[in-house]
Amino acid sequence: MHIELKRGSSTKLYIQIALTLADRIRSGLIEPGTRLPSVRKMTADLGVSLVTVSKAYAELEAIQLITCSQGKGCYVRGAQEMEQTEGMDKNQQAERNHDNNTPWNWQMALVDYLPRAQLWRHFDASPQVQYELHMSAIQPELLPTTEIINSAYRLSSDHPERMAAYGSFQGDRELRQTFAGHFAERGLQVVPERMLITSGTQQGIDLVARTFVGPGDVVYMEAPTYTGAIDVFTSRGAKIITVPMDGEGMRIDLLTRLCDTYPPKLIYTIPTYHNPTGVTMSARRRAQLLNLAQSYHCLILEDDPFADLYFRDSPPASIKSMDATGHVVYIKSFSKVLSPGCRVACAIAEGSVLTRLVAAKSTADLGSPLLTQKALQSFIQHQYSSYIVRLREELYARLQAASDVLEEYRVPGMYWVLPEGGLNLWLQLPDGLDMRELHRQSLAAGVSFLPGSACYVGETDTASLRICFTVTNLKGLCEGLRVLCGVIQKVMPRQGGTTADRLPLI
Amino acid sequence: MHIELKRGSSTKLYIQIALTLADRIRSGLIEPGTRLPSVRKMTADLGVSLVTVSKAYAELEAIQLITCSQGKGCYVRGAQEMEQTEGMDKNQQAERNHDNNTPWNWQMALVDYLPRAQLWRHFDASPQVQYELHMSAIQPELLPTTEIINSAYRLSSDHPERMAAYGSFQGDRELRQTFAGHFAERGLQVVPERMLITSGTQQGIDLVARTFVGPGDVVYMEAPTYTGAIDVFTSRGAKIITVPMDGEGMRIDLLTRLCDTYPPKLIYTIPTYHNPTGVTMSARRRAQLLNLAQSYHCLILEDDPFADLYFRDSPPASIKSMDATGHVVYIKSFSKVLSPGCRVACAIAEGSVLTRLVAAKSTADLGSPLLTQKALQSFIQHQYSSYIVRLREELYARLQAASDVLEEYRVPGMYWVLPEGGLNLWLQLPDGLDMRELHRQSLAAGVSFLPGSACYVGETDTASLRICFTVTNLKGLCEGLRVLCGVIQKVMPRQGGTTADRLPLI
Incomplete structure (x- = not known):
């Protein structure tokens, strides 16, 4: 077994070995039930003293990651033995065990240079969504x-x-x-x-x-x-x-x-x-x-x-x-x-x-x-010049329709500025509105939108959202907006109501 | 004019100002003939004292980057005045002046994170090339x-x-x-x-x-x-x-x-x-x-x-x-x-x-x-399965033709191994052959190849090259290889000849 050791480091060698092995065991790289190399073998592999390896194994045994017995050697303990399994239901447990057993579990230890991309997270296809207003695009039927x-x-x-x-x-x-x-x-x-x-x-x-x-x-x-x-x-x-x-x-x-x-x-x-x-x-x-x-x-x-x-x-x-x-x-x-x-x-x-x-x-x-x-x-x-003239009229008609619906179903505290072009409309919602809840309920009701937080670097939990008024047909746009306004109304914090009084869940 | 000043720095403010201006003048950002802001204006712009700006301008005058005269202000000196122009011919001078005058000269100071890509350099279209053997590809006529x-x-x-x-x-x-x-x-x-x-x-x-x-x-x-x-x-x-x-x-x-x-x-x-x-x-x-x-x-x-x-x-x-x-x-x-x-x-x-x-x-x-x-x-x-069978035969025929030509026109010290598939043939040439000269002469004779050095991380000057035997038609391939062998023969270091004796040019 190979372990990279930093010989000049202030961290003692046996600690380095114990930490590396602990990481590999916890990440699933070394699976439960695996027999660790003998102390003698490990000593030879790593070019360290017998004492160093013995101390490392003792550390691992002390934190209950491995079990050692005279003559039989050291074994990695099972997941059940390692973890407090109380409070975890059967399904969760099955899932965990399944995860631990996938052959590419080792990949979790593979460092990458990719911050988790936001975009990716917001475009999961959701089968129940009937009115997709989250994506900034033009309805396919309007394109040449x-x-x-x-x-x-x-x-x-x-x-x-x-x-x-x-x-x-x-x-x-x-x-x-x-x-x-x-x-x-x-x-x-x-x-x-x-x-x-x-x-x-x-x-x-x-x-x-x-x-x-x-x-x-x-x-x-x-x-x-x-x-x-x-x-x-x-x-x-x-x-x-x-x-x-x-x-x-x-x-x-x-x-x-x-x-x-x-x-x-x-x-x-x-x-x-x-x-x-x-x-x-x-x-x-x-x-x-x-x-x-x-x-x-x-x-x-x-x-x-x-x-x-x-x-x-x-x-x-x-x-x-x-x-x-x-x-x-x-x-x-x-x-x-x-x-x-x-x-x-x-x-x-x-x-x-x-x-x-x-x-x-x-x-x-x-x-x-x-x-x-x-x-x-x-x-x-x-053909572009004549096409774009027709397209503008079509898109403008949708904006006007969207504006009419929003005016009619306006929720107090909600406002917007009609853009003079483009595809997007930005809605400001009343402060204090639970955006996560709104998003969840809106998707459940069949309408997708882009939560405003996706558009901020720090993902501030702002009370705003983007809808695209050009991506569905006119009827779908109007229906979708009506549904959305209904959900906003429902999720709105009521003066003296119960939603504002909720205690944070830790 | 804005200049970023580090107030806590050990470099005095007037030196910071002079250095920044000198950089901008030398890089062409501030063009010859430009009038610098008045001392009073600069004082206000930068929030420093009159003395500081005056000393900065005096420095610039001392190193002959600007000329100041009472009542008229300070001007950036012309390129001719700044430089020793002796030893530079008229054309070079015109080119320099042209470079200095491009409005995007400032971009030279823009740091990037791009190592100079090698690929890019080897695929410049060269109009005189008749037989393009440098690119690993299949002749367009063979593709579906x-x-x-x-x-x-x-x-x-x-x-x-x-x-x-x-x-x-x-x-x-x-x-x-x-x-x-x-x-x-x-x-x-x-x-x-x-x-x-x-x-x-x-x-x-x-x-x-x-x-x-x-x-x-x-x-x-x-x-x-x-x-x-x-x-x-x-x-x-x-x-x-x-x-x-x-x-x-x-x-x-x-x-x-x-x-x-x-x-x-x-x-x-x-x-x-x-x-x-x-x-x-x-x-x-x-x-x-x-x-x-x-x-x-x-x-x-x-x-x-x-x-x-x-x-x-x-x-x-x-x-x-x-x-x-x-x-x-x-x-x-x-x-x-x-x-x-x-x-x-x-x-x-x-x-x-x-x-x-x-x-x-x-x-x-x-x-x-x-x-x-x-x-x-x-x-x-x-269609892929039947297409690929025909393609293989076609490519194999080219490899055999290439092999025949190379055998016939073989230059002593040159060797290769016929590949069992693919598009590329790697030629090893006699050590000591001047690869740069070979490449130059080969292009001049109408044949391109990929110099082996392009395929090494350190760009070692190896005596090897890659030709693609599938990118031209059969006739072009054979003619191109004949020409290439001729050029190799010509550039070959001769025993006791003159090429080996050349002194390096510094």
């Missing part, structure tokens, strides 16, 4: 899927040999050329050489983070913000500082003061129809933010999936369109608006920031699949 | 691209709504079900729940690394090995230890001895038709390797893109097929064999190793595109 499939088919069957080759790490040049035209119409002059095609915004954020963000680097984000971005920056060990928002977006005044103390490495923002709040950053604030980045020589990561989805006026120009000095990495997703099944986004950057991102992309996956890139190209070139 | 496009079209136009939804993080269930049948035929019994679809092998390796490998963790690899895997583990800050190979694959005897001193966190291997050497690990060594992983409680990452491409006998069973304890993460790529344009691979793992990889995938990109997953499903189900 058939057109995209047809154009992919046309392009790829005309040139099958293209699909048979690895594409460029940076992304298909023709698609980037198409994007150049698309962005130019939106006031963003950019050549294909400055673009990097990524597999959705999520990968774009991840590439920026793995390239430029490391342990202790300061990253600013809006509070609340996109759950998936929190996961990424957390996984890089960043020091995340969140900045409150008001009706004009991120509070740049607060950000500036914070930057004096904690100079930023990167500022992540969703300036337009922000996820989850729906707020749009004013043109003035955008200019201030860019200015700040320039004086601190830090990057802005501008995540812009919704800019085309305005309901009346188009939003202020992107921060990127004002950026003459390469401080902004701009990511435009086409996943949500066109095809979640294709997962295509475009990142724009300059200078060495771009080349470093391309290198990161090559390490991550050698470049995005050509097929999905080709699928979008022709549609964006020829 | 049309069939795949047709089946993607059929599946997706029958169910357009599917393409319009985000898929599962873990990958499309139907595709995983199809893979289960595929693996079962190959002696690997695995349920869909244990699979994770990734965007090619590269992403699979990257996900394993970002989850389980961190700074200082010991990763073992074969030497030589796949360039892209080196990049990934290097980027995680791993301590990479390479293990020599012989005709039976990785030297497990050496590995075992190394593990005593440096316990492994992960062992990366390509056991079948290894990239770049083509060697296959024996069944005995596979069992030993698994045994070793079990006793060290470490992971094996088994990268297996070529197993179906055997020329006569099928290779030994995969290490994964012997793994009852979840020590092996197995990655099977379908990119090379079916469609580089789809970038689909399947990772197999168990227990918490699998769930942690799925969490990492959700952070990396929310799951692979559905379109590319659907594209492969029907082909693998119905």
